[in-house]
Amino acid sequence: MYTITIIAGARPNFMKIAPIIHAIKDAQERGAQLQYRLVHTGQHYDTNMSGSFFEQLQIPEPHVNLECTGGTQAEQTASILVAFEKELLKKPSDLVLVVGDVTSTMACALVAQKLHTKVAHVEAGIRSDDWTMPEEINRLVTDSITNYFFTTSELANANLLKNGVDPNTIFYVGNTMIDTLLKHRPSFKPPALWEQLGLEPQRYMVMTLHRPANVDEESQLKAMIDEIITHSKDLPLIFPVHPRTAKILERLNIKYSRLHCVSPLSYLEFNYLVEHAKAVITDSGGITEEASVMGVPCMTLRDNTERPETITLGTNELVGTNPKHIKPFMDILFKDDWKEGKPIPMWDGKTSKRIVEVLLELHSNGYHED
Numbered sequence: 001m002y003t004i005t006i007i008a009g010a011r012p013n014f015m016k017i018a019p020i021i022h023a024i025k026d027a028q029e030r031g032a033q034l035q036y037r038l039v040h041t042g043q044h045y046d047t048n049m050s051g052s053f054f055e056q057l058q059i060p061e062p063h064v065n066l067e068c069t070g071g072t073q074a075e076q077t078a079s080i081l082v083a084f085e086k087e088l089l090k091k092p093s094d095l096v097l098v099v100g101d102v103t104s105t106m107a108c109a110l111v112a113q114k115l116h117t118k119v120a121h122v123e124a125g126i127r128s129d130d131w132t133m134p135e136e137i138n139r140l141v142t143d144s145i146t147n148y149f150f151t152t153s154e155l156a157n158a159n160l161l162k163n164g165v166d167p168n169t170i171f172y173v174g175n176t177m178i179d180t181l182l183k184h185r186p187s188f189k190p191p192a193l194w195e196q197l198g199l200e201p202q203r204y205m206v207m208t209l210h211r212p213a214n215v216d217e218e219s220q221l222k223a224m225i226d227e228i229i230t231h232s233k234d235l236p237l238i239f240p241v242h243p244r245t246a247k248i249l250e251r252l253n254i255k256y257s258r259l260h261c262v263s264p265l266s267y268l269e270f271n272y273l274v275e276h277a278k279a280v281i282t283d284s285g286g287i288t289e290e291a292s293v294m295g296v297p298c299m300t301l302r303d304n305t306e307r308p309e310t311i312t313l314g315t316n317e318l319v320g321t322n323p324k325h326i327k328p329f330m331d332i333l334f335k336d337d338w339k340e341g342k343p344i345p346m347w348d349g350k351t352s353k354r355i356v357e358v359l360l361e362l363h364s365n366g367y368h369e370d
Contacts, residue, residue: 001033001034001035002033002034002035002094002095002359002360002363003035003036003037003092003093003094003095004024004034004035004036004037004093004094004095004096004097004359005036005037005039005088005091005093005095005096005097005112005117006020006021006036006037006038006039006097006099007039007041007084007096007097007098007099007104007105007108008038008039008040008041008062008099008104009040009041009042009043009044009080009102009103009104009105009108010043010044010100010102010104011044012100012177012286013099013100013102013104013105014053014054014057014059015057015176015177015180015267015286016099016100016122016123016176016177016180017038017059017097017099017122017176018057018058018059018180019176019179019180019183019351019352020097020122020176020352020355020356021036021038021059021060022058022352023352023353023355023356024036024356026353026356027356027360032360034356034359034360034363037063037064037091037093038060038061038062038063039062039063039064039066039084039087039108040062040064040065040066041065041066041068041080041083041084041104041107041108042065042066042067042068042069043068043069043076043080043102043103043104044069044102053266053267056266056267056268057180057184057267057268064087066080066083066084066087067083068080068083068104073103073134076103077103077106077107080103080104080107080108080111081107081110081111084107084108084111085111085114085115088111088112088115088117089115092115092117093117094117094118094363095117095118095119095120095359096108096109096111096112096117096118096119096120097119097120097121097122098119098120098121098122098142099121099122099123099176100122100123101123101126101135101136101138101139101142101306102135102138103134103138105121105138105142106137106138106141106142109121109141109142109145109146110141110145113145118147118148119142119145119146119147119148120146120147120148120149120150120359121142121143121146121148121149121150122150122176122355123150123151123152123156123175123176124142124143124146124149124150124151124156124160124170125143125149125151125152125153125155125156125157125158125159125160125170126139126151126152126153126156126159126306126307127139127140127156127159127306128304128305128306129304130303130304132213135306136306139306143160143163143165144163147169148169148171148358148362149165149169149170149171150171150173150355150358151170151171151172151173152173152174152175152307152309152346152347153172153308153309153344153345154172154345155308155309156172157170157172171354171355171358172346173346173351173354173355173358174345174346174347174348174350174351174354175289175344175346175347175351176351176352176355177286177289177290178289178290178293178347178348178349178351179349179350179351179352181271181290181293181294182293182348182349183349184267184268184271185271185275185294187268188268188269188271188272188275189268189269189272190269190272190273191265191266191269191270191272191273193238193260193262194272194273197236197238197260199236199238199273199276201276202276202277202278203235203236203278204235204236204237204238204273204277204278205232205235205236205237205238205277205278205279205280205281206237206238206239206240206273206274206277206279206280206281206282207228207237207238207239207280207281207282208239208240208280208281208282208283208284208287209221209224209239209241209245209282209283209301210242210245210283210284211283211302213321214283214301214321215242215245215248216248218248218251218252220321220323221245221248221249221252221254222252222254223323224301224323224326225249225254225256225259226323227323227324227326227327228281228326228330229256229258229259230327231326231327231330231331232258232330233334234258235258235278236258236260237256237258237259237260238260238262238273238277239259239260239261239262240262240263240264240265240270241261241262241263241264242264246261249261271290271294274287274290274291274294274296275294275296277296278297278333279296279297279298279299279333279338280296280297280298280299281298281299281301282298282299282300282301283300283301283302285305285306285307288300288305288307288310288314288316289307289310289314289347291310291314291315291316292310292313292314292315292316292341292344293314293341293344293347295315295340295341296315297315297317297333297338298310298314298315298316298317299316299317299319299326299329300316300317300318300319301319301320301321301326302318302319302320302321303318303320303321304318305318309344310344313341313342313343313344314341314342314344315338315339315340315341317329317339
């Protein structure tokens, strides 16, 4: 029996691992001698991750929650290292599969290698080249100790090759987040605020901001929102906001009748809003992927991105962090002159199937015993 331990540390990780688990179950039904154990490190506490969250997206409940919540970057890393080492010693595995770029990704990869367990990294090779981002450090460290690399783009492949990775260990498979998006798109549903605010398709915008450079510096946050309001015509702005950011907004006395700060939404509700929006304004990498696949104009308030394919092929544009750069992009949007996206190779809903096929092939070839 080939055993795989799958790591999830934050809510988006579950979106990425859910289709992999579905593909594993499909392989099991076909007779594959493959089993998995899902470990939630508990890195991000999220009140929306209730039983209904797992049920809604058909994500299995984790086998264990290590409850490594809170603390500084160093404290959280240390907590995950200690807890996952105990878990892996108690429940040994042939392979540890990590996804994305959160602290859990890096910490669990490190534990696995120290215990002589192979590591596979889903979303390997993506780079922002911005070392001020904790996620970039996590990517670099994880990819330096990974055995098998599952990539979302040719550029990610090139990044890995540039770092001296053996090309035989790189597998260009696509994007598991898009597997989840395409599977659940028919089930998207309007949140309660759709009727409460009288929203109509193409007659509102969605905004998400969470990066410290945008939300922790009060003058920057105020300047960003002021510019967005000034140049967004009369459209309502729907801003699902973290409670900490909400307190900053309140302190700044940022109150516009068109700005609707709402609690975080479920996956199906949030993506319903994105799908029908005039545009999305964000500093999230994952949302740029989803918006591009759904053909929704997207403005990224960052100076760099680890997902350049959303710009070269998708509907995303890199606006930057200077609030004055927002107006030209808004002008293009309201002239109905926004670029049209093209299909992004391998982002076709079949990525997880490809990953499991590779894992089974590696196992049958005895690679895990090298």
